[in-house]
Amino acid sequence: MKLKKLVTYVITLLILAQIVSAFSITSDKQTISICPTSTEVITSTITGSGSFTVTKSGTAAQWATIVPQGFTSNGQKTVYTYLTPNSLAQPGQYTLQLTFDDKISTQTKTYTINIAQCFKVNVADAIAQSTCPSEKILRYDFIVTNTGEFTETFKLTVKGNAASWTTLGPDSVTLNKGESKTVFAYVNVPQEARGQYEIVVNAVGLVTGNSDEGKAYVNVLACYDYESSLPQEFVEICDRTTQLVPITITNRGTSQNSYSLDLSGPTWAVLKEDSITLNPGETSSVDLVLSPPYDLTKDFALNLAVKDTKGKITKDNPLTVRVKDCHDVLVQVQKDDNMCAALTKTYDVLVKNNGQFEQEFKMSLTGEKWTSLNEQLVKIAPNKEEHLALIIKPPFDAKGSFTITPKATSLDGGIFNSATLNLNVFSQADCYSPKLLPEKTSLEVAYDTTSTVQINIANNGTEKSTFILAVSGTAAGFVQLNPATVTLEPNQAETVTLLISPSQQHKNNAYEATITAKKETTPILDSKTIQIKVVENVATEAVKEKISEKSFWQSFLDFLFGTPKITEQKDFQKTLEEAMGEEELPEELPSDEIEESVKENISIEKPTETKREQEVKEETTQLKTQDFTNFLNKNKNTLLIGLVIILLIVLMARYRKEIIEFFEEEEEDWEEKPKRNGKRKRR
Structure with a gap:
């Protein structure tokens, strides 16, 4: 019973569906092949009555246009769908669904859209070439062909590791369907290039962006190769010495070549030669002469650039030169001193060779005519010293401050040193300044008697001195000093005695006794007079x-x-x-x-x-x-x-x-x- 009811329901639904789908659709094509930017039309016929709307979907819907999109029909109606892929549409298979709706039922038609490769280009590879660096400009021929269905303009560019050396002519071409043109690539190989390099010419369509590329190769030969080298990159040298540093050049090329040498650095570094010519495989060297002057203590950066004539390849050879101060002389003398005029004094002058080589020095003296050195030329071993005598003999009238400078100079004049003695020369009066001070300056003495006067003598000078005492004047015949010579340190004093013993012949007279103090080599330095009156002896x-x-x-x-x-x-x-x-x-x-x-x-x-x-x-x-x-x-x-x-x-x-x-x-x-x-x- 139940089964009969189920069958009855199904049959009823089928009948109703048939009644609902009362329209039909027919199309002229189901599969379409099309080129980008071209148009194809799909014709769809609707049979039936009612109000209809048409919609689109699918991967090709972006390129489809439906005319009309809505209508009313009591019989048949034709709908046109225009399909135009744009230039960016990539070749491939796409789908388009058209849906028809009369508000009672809907029907969908599916179409297969194949977008063809209608824009094509082909760039043929060029023939590889071999060359020497900078020998000549190479030309490569690249053939560009339009293998598409339409006329198109193609932009040309160069890629590859030789692109920087390559120039295209022209850089764009317009080609009809099946047309070809030759594009030239000019290659200028630089001096430093060695080995194989690639040139890639790329053609890109301006409409569709379709592209192709062609390749070519440049084999750069080692025609002008060479090697240059120094034995070391660091050299240590003494000042005022000469050292040779050879730079070695080897021709590794295939032809004879010349090489120029350019040195940058201090003026005391020079090349014996500034150019050299070598056959293939030949090796030779050029000496770099280093002769730093005196008194240099520094690191110097030098560069020796070698450039070949044919290949014009420049190679740098850096060199650091450390110059040591290996020559030095030291002169020392007492800095300050005092002395007296008319005396002779000797000072020690130290001359030391602080260098690493035996050196001969010429001695000179800047100062007064009354100064001298006992030697004029000394030869001193490394780190050894000599002692010279500086002899000072100021004359009697010399007085004041004097600067005396002994100087040692190498025979070539390159190294020298000096020292200064600041000498204060005092006059005889300042150096030997005795001061006489008698206990009395006048007295009476009876003849035939004896009297004494104590006289104090002080050394107010700067030097230890021996003073000679003497008596003069009218009383000289009956007076005597004891002692007659006195040796005193500076600021020291001593007392001497003046003995007075007049005789009868001196009675009833006034006399003078002048006591003087001097050195053997000086005039009288001080004097004092004592008045003596000789009276009767009762x-x-x-x-x-x-x-x-x-x-x-x-x-x-x-x-x-x-x-x-x-x-x-x-x-x-x-x-x-x-x-x-x-x-x-x-x-x-x-x-x-x-x-x-x-x-x-x-x-x-x-x-x-x-x-x-x-x-x-x-x-x-x-x-x-x-x-x-x-x-x-x-x-x-x-x-x-x-x-x-x-x-x-x-x-x-x-x-x-x-x-x-x-x-x-x-x-x-x-x-x-x-x-x-x-x-x-x-x-």
């Missing part, structure tokens, strides 16, 4: 007066026969006793003590024994002469009588002894009388 005058008061007969006998020494001493002792007052003297003094007492009274210290003895003798002679003169003046009349008596005595010579004894008895009586008188006074 004690001596009293003695002399007593002595002069003798009896006529005693004086006469003294004149004729001389007075015995002991008698003279006794007379002096008696007279001295009376002159000195009541003080009692010894009864009798030995003769040597009396002499010593007399000497001490005259002078305490003898400046010079021989000179003083001579003065004493002169004084004695003068006293005798003076006594005799006085005697003559006082006894003129008596002398006449004496002469008569002398004649009698001469006649009575034989009685001489008796006469003498007689007068001696009288003399003893005369001597005893003052003693008796003295004793009475003491009582």
